[in-house]
Amino acid sequence: xxxxxxxxxxxxxxxxxxxxxxxxxxxxxxxYDAIQTDEYIQNVSISNTQxxxxxxxxxxxxxxxxxxxxxxxxxEGDMTKLLKEMKKWTFDDFENISSTISKEDxxxxxxxxxxxxxxxxxxxxMNIFRDLFQIDDKGxxxxxxxxxxxxxxxxxGLIAYFVSTDHRRVYKATVSDVSLGEINQFYEKxxxxxxxLAYNVSETKAFFLPEKEMMMSRLQxxxxxxxPDKFKEALxxxxxxxxxxxxxxxxxYTDGSRLMDVNFLQxxxxxxxxxxxxxxxxxxxxSAALIQKSIDFVNEHGGWTDMYHFAEWDQEKRKVVxxxxxxxYPVFNDYGMSEIIQIWGTxxxxxxxxxxxxxEIPDRVSVSTxxxxxxxxxxxxxxxxxxxxxxxxxxxxxxxxxxxQGKGKVIILEPAWFCLYNGTWKxxxxxxxxxxxxxxxxxxx
Numbered sequence: 446x447x448x449x450x451x452x453x454x455x456x457x458x459x460x461x462x463x464x465x466x467x468x469x470x471x472x473x474x475x476x477y478d479a480i481q482t483d484e485y486i487q488n489v490s491i492s493n494t495q496x497x498x499x500x501x502x503x504x505x506x507x508x509x510x511x512x513x514x515x516x517x518x519x520x521e522g523d524m525t526k527l528l529k530e531m532k533k534w535t536f537d538d539f540e541n542i543s544s545t546i547s548k549e550d551x552x553x554x555x556x557x558x559x560x561x562x563x564x565x566x567x568x569x570x571m572n573i574f575r576d577l578f579q580i581d582d583k584g585x586x587x588x589x590x591x592x593x594x595x596x597x598x599x600x601x602g603l604i605a606y607f608v609s610t611d612h613r614r615v616y617k618a619t620v621s622d623v624s625l626g627e628i629n630q631f632y633e634k635x636x637x638x639x640x641x642l643a644y645n646v647s648e649t650k651a652f653f654l655p656e657k658e659m660m661m662s663r664l665q666x667x668x669x670x671x672x673p674d675k676f677k678e679a680l681x682x683x684x685x686x687x688x689x690x691x692x693x694x695x696x697x698y699t700d701g702s703r704l705m706d707v708n709f710l711q712x713x714x715x716x717x718x719x720x721x722x723x724x725x726x727x728x729x730x731x732s733a734a735l736i737q738k739s740i741d742f743v744n745e746h747g748g749w750t751d752m753y754h755f756a757e758w759d760q761e762k763r764k765v766v767x768x769x770x771x772x773x774y775p776v777f778n779d780y781g782m783s784e785i786i787q788i789w790g791t792x793x794x795x796x797x798x799x800x801x802x803x804x805e806i807p808d809r810v811s812v813s814t815x816x817x818x819x820x821x822x823x824x825x826x827x828x829x830x831x832x833x834x835x836x837x838x839x840x841x842x843x844x845x846x847x848x849x850q851g852k853g854k855v856i857i858l859e860p861a862w863f864c865l866y867n868g869t870w871k872x873x874x875x876x877x878x879x880x881x882x883x884x885x886x887x888x889x890x
Contacts, residue, residue, distance in 0.1 A: 490747035491675050492803075498576040499528070501740050501767065502755045505775075505841070506564040508653050509635040510556060511597075515653055516638040521773040523631075523638075527561075528577075530627050536605060537581040538619045546615055551649045554615070555594060555608050561632065563593040566839075567757045568609055573736055579622075588616070595620075597632045613649055642819050646834040654819025654840060661816055661860035664771060664844065665808035668854050671750065671801050673698070673707045673714065679746035680705060680716050680797070707801060711780045716797040721790030739765040739787045742794060750803040753785055763789040771804070775843040777863050777870055783846050804856065814860045816842065822862050825873055829889060839865030845872055864889060 507518040507527065518524055546554050556562065568589035574580060594606040603620040641653040677698050678684045686700045698705040706715045736758055743749055756768035756775070769776040769783040776783040781798060788796040817825070822840065826832055841863050849855035862873040871889045 492747040496749045505566040508562045515641040516635040517641045539582045561595040662811040664858040666804040667806040668802040669805040721793035721795040778846040836867045
């Protein structure tokens with residue numbers, strides 16, 4: 446009898462234990478996969494470089510107007526020192542004075558005598574300027590500028606003008622926490638900088654070019670090719686589902702929805718996410734967010750593999766472009782080998798194109814090249830058939846990136862002039878003339 450009772454109790458215990466285990470299995474929802482995926486993506490990095498906004502959003506020019514002359518601050522160390530000094534200042538009490546400046550007086554107001562003019566490559570939203578400088582006025586969100594003008598006066602408090610030359614918009618701001626001695630030091634040594642001339646292309650727009658010919662070095666770099674597999678791991682939400690196909694001149698990666706194309710000839714990577722539709726002109730998003738999240742996106746996978754600066758953006762197309770810089774000069778290439786380009790959907794990147802290399806080792810042998818003066822550049826432009834000054838949106842001295850024939854890992858940077866004409870950057874040819882001086886009749890290529 447006792448044996449039967451003990452057996453019944455044991456069987457009952459085993460049945461209840463089995464039911465309990467079965468219930469645990471049915472109701473258990475493991476979190477392992479999600480946690481593993483998140484950590485996996487966050488740890489993928491192309492490089493160890495994390496870049497602040499102030500290193501990406503930089504002026505394209507700093508011009509000092511003094512005694513009816515213009516001087517260009519071209520040394521990166523001088524520019525950085527001035528920007529660091531300005532970061533100590535506090536800008537406040539912004540006032541819109543656009544209506545007080547006529548169209549006829551706009552250019553002379555902006556490029557005024559006795560002033561420092563800081564020029565950016567495109568209009569910058571005020572919320573980005575808040576990352577660059579101390580701006581206390583909270584009512585300036587949604588306004589963009591491409592120029593800061595700092596008048597130099599004696600025995601008076603400092604003011605600054607924030608200007609959008611494209612929209613003829615001017616805001617006056619008070620400036621505090623300024624060391625006038627420091628700012629005057631930059632102004633006083635202006636004559637040590639190269640002298641520039643103003644090229645007026647319209648009533649409201651002018652570009653500053655060096656008066657004299659300049660010597661620049663032709664540079665050569667050995668490149669380090671970036672690993673496409675690291676980009677695959679960083680850009681796809683689940684890399685384990687990605688399939689790779691080898692093509693004639695590259696590779697193609699896809700998970701059935703997103704696509705990553707690798708072009709080994711041009712050393713370019715193109716990532717496309719069709720699900721992130723490009724909703725042009727979305728009014729719900731703060732315009733500043735587009736530039737900032739483009740910088741953050743590249744930072745997240747360590748994609749700032751060389752020195753890149755913000756170059757331009759298109760709010761309607763939701764497009765942001767960053768350009769490669771070398772020796773503080775912009776680098777251009779017809780195939781996009783010197784640009785990081787992003788086109789955004791509402792919340793995710795829709796297209797991402799970038800170089801698949803970094804400039805690793807500079808060749809010790811450099812060849813000095815004489816480049817045109819600003820006046821020669823203007824002559825070459827204006828003698829072109831059908832040329833219209835009003836279509837000029839930028840002129841820059843920089844480098845043309847070309848690949849060394851027969852040497853796949855060698856990149857050459859050749860000094861050249863470039864013109865942003867009718868929305869496209871084009872090189873101005875430097876055909877040799879008599880006397881071996883850079884010049885010639887090439888014009889816009």
